[in-house]
Amino acid sequence: MTAVPANAAAPVRPRRRPRVGARRLALRAVVPLTLIGLWCLLSYGGIVDPLYLPSPTEMWNAFNELRADLPSAIATTVGMTLTGFVIGTALGVSLGLLMAYSSIARDLLSDVLDLTRPVPVFALIPLFLLWFGIGRGPQIALIALGTSVILGVTTLEAIRNVNPIHVRAALTLGASRGTIYRRVVLPSIFPHLLGAIRVAAAASWGLDVAAELIGSQNGLGYLMIVRQQYLDTAGILVVVVVYAVLALALDRAIVWLERPLTRWTHRDQRAGVAASILGRA
Amino acid sequence: MSPAALTITEATVDFGAGPVLDQVSLDVAAGEFVCVVGASGSGKTTLLNAIAGLVELDGGTVAVDGRRVTGPGPDRAVVFQDDAVFPWLSVARNAAFGLETQGVGKAERRTRVTDVLATVGLTGSEERWPRELSGGMRKRVDLARALAVRPPVLLMDEPYGALDMLTKERLQADLDRIVSHEGMTVVFITHDLEEAVFLADRVIVLASHPGRVAAEIRVPFARPRDPELRLTPDFQAVRGEVLHHLQAVETTA
Numbered sequence: 159m160t161a162v163p164a165n166a167a168a169p170v171r172p173r174r175r176p177r178v179g180a181r182r183l184a185l186r187a188v189v190p191l192t193l194i195g196l197w198c199l200l201s202y203g204g205i206v207d208p209l210y211l212p213s214p215t216e217m218w219n220a221f222n223e224l225r226a227d228l229p230s231a232i233a234t235t236v237g238m239t240l241t242g243f244v245i246g247t248a249l250g251v252s253l254g255l256l257m258a259y260s261s262i263a264r265d266l267l268s269d270v271l272d273l274t275r276p277v278p279v280f281a282l283i284p285l286f287l288l289w290f291g292i293g294r295g296p297q298i299a300l301i302a303l304g305t306s307v308i309l310g311v312t313t314l315e316a317i318r319n320v321n322p323i324h325v326r327a328a329l330t331l332g333a334s335r336g337t338i339y340r341r342v343v344l345p346s347i348f349p350h351l352l353g354a355i356r357v358a359a360a361a362s363w364g365l366d367v368a369a370e371l372i373g374s375q376n377g378l379g380y381l382m383i384v385r386q387q388y389l390d391t392a393g394i395l396v397v398v399v400v401y402a403v404l405a406l407a408l409d410r411a412i413v414w415l416e417r418p419l420t421r422w423t424h425r426d427q428r429a430g431v432a433a434s435i436l437g438r439a
Numbered sequence: 440m441s442p443a444a445l446t447i448t449e450a451t452v453d454f455g456a457g458p459v460l461d462q463v464s465l466d467v468a469a470g471e472f473v474c475v476v477g478a479s480g481s482g483k484t485t486l487l488n489a490i491a492g493l494v495e496l497d498g499g500t501v502a503v504d505g506r507r508v509t510g511p512g513p514d515r516a517v518v519f520q521d522d523a524v525f526p527w528l529s530v531a532r533n534a535a536f537g538l539e540t541q542g543v544g545k546a547e548r549r550t551r552v553t554d555v556l557a558t559v560g561l562t563g564s565e566e567r568w569p570r571e572l573s574g575g576m577r578k579r580v581d582l583a584r585a586l587a588v589r590p591p592v593l594l595m596d597e598p599y600g601a602l603d604m605l606t607k608e609r610l611q612a613d614l615d616r617i618v619s620h621e622g623m624t625v626v627f628i629t630h631d632l633e634e635a636v637f638l639a640d641r642v643i644v645l646a647s648h649p650g651r652v653a654a655e656i657r658v659p660f661a662r663p664r665d666p667e668l669r670l671t672p673d674f675q676a677v678r679g680e681v682l683h684h685l686q687a688v689e690t691t692a
Contacts, residue, residue: 323521323522323523324523326493326511326517326523327517327519327581327584328536328540329493329511330511330513330515330516330585330594331513331516331536331584331585332511332512332537332541332588333540341536342525345525345528348527422526422527422528422570423527
């Protein structure tokens with residue numbers, strides 16, 4: 159067979175190597191299809207009690223039952239998670255930048271941060287309840303705290319890894335400290351921060367579930383507790399799926415938003431020996 | 440920009456394990472091109488960093504046109520050995536960096552960037568990302584960024600050390616042409632004697648442990664220099680003289 163590219167006239171850049179498309183697609187479908195098949199077999203076949211594993215039909219019914227409650231629950235949860243995530247991200251990055259910039263801030267904060275960083279945020283839930291009571295405020299605070307720790311640590315670490323040659327070059331070109339932070343440090347650390355921001359975004363949904371479990375009157379987590387009291391496993395799973403969709407959507411949104419800002423890091427040389435070993439084909 | 444004279448007086452640098460530079464004194468005339476050669480460990484790079492203001496002196500002074508150097512500044516732009524191009528800025532934005540920090544206006548910036556990119560041979564690559572460039576082209580970006588601020592003194596630390604021979608010779612010829620045209624003071628660190636003799640008005644040989652000036656050799660060739668100059672007996676004679684001094688220094692060390 160002759161491999162003639164469709165746009166043979168145009169200069170063809172070696173982008174992704176077009177493997178045999180159908181074969182790859184088939185390979186990628188194997189695991190999901192097997193899982194779905196297994197699920198159907200176990201649930202419809204009556205092998206597993208629906209209390210533990212409801213069938214697709216039961217989930218669809220549960221979804222229809224929850225339909226009326228979902229919009230307001232989603233609105234509450236998304237509002238709370240995003241608020242906590244944004245506050246926590248801003249706080250964490252600012253704290254990291256501040257500690258890198260000022261030795262006073264570093265002396266004041268670094269020991270406290272080092273000591274408190276390994277403390278699991280979830281362990282603070284009873285304290286939060288005691289101190290701040292029940293309500294949106296403490297829930298948002300919990301999410302913000304969890305995300306800010308992730309970003310504070312990453313920011314500081316990323317700044318430590320800034321290539322000194324770039325800082326020296328900026329210095330010899332007459333850049334002030336402030337300019338270096340704005341024009342050299344920030345762009346240098348941005349790609350690293352991005353990874354941390356995605357991790358923090360994913361974590362913020364988990365923090366939200368925990369926050370809602372400590373007492374809320376609305377939201378997806380609350381809905382989940384209610385369904386649990388009715389032993390409605392299908393309902394719980396529906397909420398889990400909603401969480402998954404929301405988390406995926408936020409992750410995609412972050413990736414989409416950062417694309418224009420990290421164009422300088424994107425590599426065209428995806429094909430090649432290294433890519434095939436690193437699984438980047 | 441007019442070239443400035445550089446005066447190094449008894450410069451001493453000690454990082455804690457004995458002096459790296461021991462009372463090095465060196466006068467570079469305005470518009471002179473000086474190459475500093477020496478074995479690794481002779482403090483070549485430390486000397487350059489001291490002039491740049493990136494390393495603090497433990498004794499002695501560095502002065503540009505009589506003004507004492509206290510820190511880094513755009514009057515002594517540096518082209519480093521390592522790739523120092525900002526990967527997050529386009530070629531043109533890289534070249535404009537020093538002009539922006541100096542508060543040069545937008546219109547002026549644009550003309551100077553256009554000019555300097557033409558000077559180093561990067562016209563047409565303005566909007567490319569550094570990752571899209573070859574090593575030689577990235578060195579041109581480094582040079583353009585330094586030249587854009589019109590530094591009275593240009594410092595270069597083995598800038599072409601990592602390049603292949605042909606690219607290196609092309610960049611050397613370009614640098615010779617630029618320097619002949621702009622007439623700036625240059626201190627150029629290298630361990631490549633041919634490079635030193637081809638570029639310099641004067642070659643300084645540093646002795647190592649501790650670094651000190653062991654010899655200086657005048658290079659009498661007129662500028663701009665023809666790459667073929669390297670093949671002439673006169674050129675090889677000067678190169679031999681530098682080599683001779685370097686060997687003498689290394690055997691006594």
